[in-house]
Amino acid sequence: MTRRVTIADIAAAAGVSKGAVSYALNGRPGVSEATRGKILAIAAEMGFVPNRAARSLSVSSAQAVGIALRRSARTLGIEPYFMELISGIEATLSAGSFGLTLQIVGTVEEELEVYRRWWAERRVDGVLLCDVGTSDRRLDFVADLGLPAVAVGGPIEGARLPAVWHDDAEPCRDILEYLYALGHRRVARVAGLPRLLHTSIRDTAYAETAAGLDLESMVTFHSDYTGEQGAQITRRLLSSARRPTAIIYDNDVMAVAGLGVAHELGLEIPEQLSVVAWDDSPLCRLTHPALTSLARDIPAYGSKSAEVLMSLISADGTEPPNAAVRTFSVQCRPAQLSPRGSTGPVPA
Amino acid sequence: MTRRVTIADIAAAAGVSKGAVSYALNGRPGVSEATRGKILAIAAEMGFVPNRAARSLSVSSAQAVGIALRRSARTLGIEPYFMELISGIEATLSAGSFGLTLQIVGTVEEELEVYRRWWAERRVDGVLLCDVGTSDRRLDFVADLGLPAVAVGGPIEGARLPAVWHDDAEPCRDILEYLYALGHRRVARVAGLPRLLHTSIRDTAYAETAAGLDLESMVTFHSDYTGEQGAQITRRLLSSARRPTAIIYDNDVMAVAGLGVAHELGLEIPEQLSVVAWDDSPLCRLTHPALTSLARDIPAYGSKSAEVLMSLISADGTEPPNAAVRTFSVQCRPAQLSPRGSTGPVPA
């Protein structure tokens, strides 16, 4: 545990001032190429790594972004979505030598408080907002705070911050038309939390598509994404008089749970029931039969979000209220239908 | 976006020195109760939040701990284990107003490099080492570095750092004796990565327990924890001449995959095959029948690890090479058998 080497040590060893060392290290003008090379060599030899706190204090930036997650431990664990998203985010951040600070919160109020504190402390330079809601207090809050932020979800009308999103409507149309082509006329959907933006976008898309097809029924039940609710709703659906011949689930966890219920009731899949899952995690390939799903590249989605946030942060210093940057909206590739064993034609 | 308030502002408003403000804010002696109260009131009114970087630079501590995860995006996502662990860790850290810095790495070399950099930068005050191996380079590396660290796993012989762990041997005995009591004589195990410490501990425990019972066979296949390998090994096991009547999986993901294969082969569960999973995530209740599992409180495990690390960090300043603290070993409650529908007696 030797003493940490600082720019003062390098300056002494190189026989120059600390300022010169800083210029050399940061690749800025102010030193000749000769001294720059010498300084760099000495720094490398001494194993110099700049102290973050000192740098942050000087440039008034944390070189870190934050994510506050408002989900319970068990919900977070079971949803492959978040870990995949975080993987993508983290990979991009660390490539830009940004750190990722994570905090789990219980309520919106707590979440807002975390943002306020992080920003006041300068613990982060910006945040990523997950689980965007239809009417989301956080959006205005961070904008008012002046905290750089990117919404991971959208599109958001009248946004005061950039959003990274993918079209949820198109995949909804795809899957419904696919099921229709397979002969399904009674389709049910186990949807996510109604307060989430993408749930409401899907609600609308399904309703509009259904209106254009002569379906016998298209019912939707909202849930909290847990396997418990997925199973419970499925049980109710499958016990009804004219039960659906196909069920679409808004996440993979509920689809797996629904499949379990179908097995429990002795239904043959896909002969007696077709099942579709959103979010093609490996979970979908674990079941028998494997689940037909709507696959998105979630790590790429996280990556893109991090990228936009980093550009927002670096842009922020130069021209603060840049409307063009703020309302920047990036659309990712929509979910693709990935048909597997859990869907099939309705027997004549 | 008003200017951030600093202790200088408070000092000016209160008519005292910056030093007095610092003493008052940190609850240290050096100010009278009267001025302390006045300073605190002004600070609260002005919405003061101390700048992290400045504090870190002064006290030479980051008020943050780091976790480097060496797993792929998809493996991380599918394993509820990590998110649950992180939830527990994070809850405890933020209660102590420590931040959590997360990084995902590809190789051990990268991981070691991350530790070196984090410590040199003072980006973290300590790290949590997950996925402890039987022969783990990281242990000596961080000890040599002088970087405070806690191993999340153990027990570790000749440890130079504290370990938080739970006994894996006892649950192994429990489950094997339970299966034996149900009449199972041909038991198979789909184990985790052989390089991981807990895998080898379980290997030994099963072997020793099996030796004391008159089993016909007790085979073990090692895997990488993915559903793919779980399914593949299960297929092989169930296609063999004298196939096992019970299979124990080292994680829940493989157990779910194994159950899928059993369904695929038309086996009745538990009549023709009993299935046991380690790690009782909600995943185990999603299947039909629900999986008998070995349940641990993983968030609590993470919590405890974070707690030990924080105490190690605060102890570190006072008496650096404290052997008693360093080799501190905390044993958590071992996994408990949670019987559900996937296990049953062997038909006569």
Add this chain to the structure above:
DNA sequence: CTGAAAGCGCTTACAG
């Protein structure tokens, strides 16, 4: 109990 000052390790105008 209180104030003035130095220091943590960087960055960045500002003179030479």
Add this chain to the structure above:
DNA sequence: CTGAAAGCGCTTACAG
């Protein structure tokens, strides 16, 4: 191109 100096916002001995 280079050096000396001030400053980022805290903490902490050190005198009064």
